[in-house]
Amino acid sequence: MVTSVEMPIQVYHSHFKTEAVSFPPTIAPTLLPESTDHPLRIFLIQSAHGLYASSGGYRANIALARAMRSQGHVIKMLASVYANEVATIPHTRTVEKFGHRVIPVYRFWYGQIDVVALDADQCREAFNRSQEVTEMMESWLENEKDVPLLTARQEFVAKEVASFHPSHVIMNDYCSLKAILEANIPPCTKIFIVHDAEDLPFGPFARGKPCLVLPYNGLRQTFIIRTTSDGFAIKTSYRRLQHVDGLWAVSNAIADYFANYGKLTCRILPNHPLIYGDDVHSLPFYQNFDKPYICAINPGYLKGFPIVKSIMERMPENQFLIVKSWNILWNPFVLEEFEKTENAILMDPVNDMESLWLQVKVLLVPSLWYEAFGLVVIEALLRGIPVLSSNAGGLIEAHLGVPYVIPTNTITGERETDQELVKRQGTDYKIPENSADPWVRILRCLMHDRELYERIRLQSRIAAVAYVKGLDPQVYEEYMKSLEREQRAWAGKDYLVG
Template structure:
């Protein structure tokens, strides 16, 4: 198959769940012999390379990419069998999608929902109208439902034109079904590798770690716990979410170490004793949760959305007061969450138990490792390939509205009714006064005109 991924996320580096999942899915397809091409931005709001285009190109080569061309509009490179058009200016993305689609003639065009303004979806539908597969990674970026950052009827209509919809969790599938009336296929991406996974959880060792601390993900709970437990070491790994003020708050705490994001999650998890995931919005899933559990690291996670699903039934789900409203974000595509005050009591109690009770820690670590291993080994790494190979039925165009039949020329709209009434009256009169020599007839009840 020829596959085009048109995404409004950078392909490399990929420190967010959505673009990392997309990258690994395409690398798997490329390794299976499929022709895979990506169109996406070179840098952007979600990028963790902040030094500009020159640093972004340097970051590509450092990660083993081969730059094929470095032009004024885009950098074209290959990485692990995938060809990537990294566009320098956002306004040029739709045109590049159309140009690449015209040359590649893809059998499937993948469009993630993480697409502010739906510019990539619009371009993909124009270029390959019957071959678009919509990928649901982030509920807040969808154009419908109560969790949407930017609800849009026009965007929802475009999503409904996709030939197929894939969701990465049951929670995401239910959200799409309930709020858009669409049937999404659930495929849990195999982003965890083949193992064996090192057993990294050790009682009394390592920091209490949070990846991507920001308002959406519950940085207020991290900061509150760090203040309440000043002797406990914490590790914060900001990625795309934290703004400057939040980073400053992290750096002001003497017991919080701030570390840069990494491509290999083991570099973070080797420094981790407990993983915190106190997210306050509807998580679609939680890859980092499963990755930590695979290594025997206990996870304390908020009981919201797909994060509940990612805990795989292992204890450690804790209550939060989720974000339910947002304010416009100045200079940002993401609105600012209105964060409710949180009850730290359950979080402090659960964390203290893991830090002080060896039996409790080791029991939860073993339970986590077993559940995550069963989940990961049960995934079919080629499920996405099989899904894309299925025939797709292009959405049927809406049935045209049939206009009411025009009245006959010169006809009186009430003429037919009047004629019926006259006929019935004549028949009654004939029955009461039969003509001479007429044969007698049996009287029947006539329908009452109405």
């Protein structure tokens, strides 16, 4: 008989800071609007592939766009979509030449959002993650080498932005940052939103080689930025960040990363509440104690595959619903391991998450990655589904003080040197070892103790609804307009890049 145990949990009380952000503008002051009392024209650049991408950052950006559109603002979105996704949507199709490649371009309306999209399959092939493409991209980003393919994309982005005449451009990736800051586009407010530590050109999770150690608060910490072959630091990508008008972090975890490794101040704004639904009170409040499935979404190596695999081996009497996404789909080894595990049920990516939630008894989020937040945690808590998470990055915040956050050895940024392991893992980050013991102990209690389950279920719903209702939907518009006002105040002054 399994008895109840109360595990120690980490409680995180979220209190979003309100520091204003001001960076020197790079635009002609005479062309700035005289007032912010006008509909905003927001050009949003997405980096994920697919119109229905499961990426939390992509979904958060879509929610923001929908919300701004509902407030009377004009939105245009640059994305990459698959041909089959637009097949049933009225659209136009043209082609653009990117270096030696020809890539289809689709134009259509997604709800009330005007979309221009590159073909995702062609983009994946052209901008793949091979060593050759990665090295070319890094040289191009640092203005060391002209890469026709990337320069053509930059020119395409600039052309689309210029034709839209935006008041604001929102982006979250290096390439778009370069394109927007170096392009000849109409004056506008430029915002860099961070949904992932890898989107920043510094710190242990920056894409690039760990090469430079700088002092921070008297300590020596790894501070990764772009480098030449001899290890000399080139700070072009970092300096670009200093010259946007707003740096937006979606969590305290990302803001801490900004401060600790980039020594930059940002504005903390949580993801727009619309991402959780039009009315959280109307969301299902499931009674799933009698459901059979323990669920893990996208549990590749970065997202805790070793922990999930060990739990499954220790709990053969339970069924595990494994939802495929990018971290699994790109890794044949992980897929094969799950396929040959008897108590694993593999599920294709789902667009209708409600069809998943109604089957889930407990959600596992054993991520080893420095998560920006943890949208999936909030989504499960809102529906009364108990969640077991690691303490990686912003997952602590996302738990809202509700059990269970399990202390876990997370990825530090150290790189794996064993190439066989790198190939199997699908990543060159060193994957730390972890015990499945605390996970198994809590899971067994939740699977068998109805009273404990119901208590956590109720606590989850109450905390999550209170969190979402406490988010101010007006603050996003206010933030964008405040940046525009600051930009006007700075106009006419000359600034040198430090």
